[in-house]
Amino acid sequence: MNNPVNNFILHQESQKFATNAGLVMHTKMQSVRLGKNPSGDIELIHKIENSSDELKSFFGDNSKTEVPIAGFVNGRFISRRLDRLVVDDVAHTVRVLDYKTDIDNNKFYEKYVAQLHEYMQLLKQIYPNYKISGFILWLHDWKLESIK
Numbered sequence: 001m002n003n004p005v006n007n008f009i010l011h012q013e014s015q016k017f018a019t020n021a022g023l024v025m026h027t028k029m030q031s032v033r034l035g036k037n038p039s040g041d042i043e044l045i046h047k048i049e050n051s052s053d054e055l056k057s058f059f060g061d062n063s064k065t066e067v068p069i070a071g072f073v074n075g076r077f078i079s080r081r082l083d084r085l086v087v088d089d090v091a092h093t094v095r096v097l098d099y100k101t102d103i104d105n106n107k108f109y110e111k112y113v114a115q116l117h118e119y120m121q122l123l124k125q126i127y128p129n130y131k132i133s134g135f136i137l138w139l140h141d142w143k144l145e146s147i148k
Contacts, residue, residue, distance in 0.1 A: 035061040
C-alpha cells in the first residue's frame, strides 16, 4: 500500500542512513596517509595505492586533511572545511580534493561543482600567485574528476 506517512518515514530513514554512511567514509578517508609511515584503513590504502599518481598525491606526507577555510566569495562570507589539500610551494600549485559518497554522480553535480569553485576562489585569495585546481573523488566508483 502506498501510504504517504510510511513513504515519508522511509525517505527520512534512507537520508539518515546515507548521511551516516557518508560521515563514516569521510572519517575513514581522513585518517588515510601514504608515505613512509602509512596509516588508516588498510583497504582504502590499497585502493589509493592502486590508483593514479594524481590521487595518491592527495594522501602523501605533505597533504593536509579537514582544513578550515573562510573568506568572502561574491560578497558573501563562507566558512568551510576542505577534505584534502596539497600545497606545493616549489611548483606554486594548490590542489583541493572533495570526497563525495553519492551513488548518482549527477543528482547534486551542479551543487558540488559550485562548492569546489567556492573553495578554489577562497584558495586563490590565500595563494594569489599559485595555480589552483579542484577535484572530486567519487567514492562509490573510485573516480577522480578534475573540476574546471
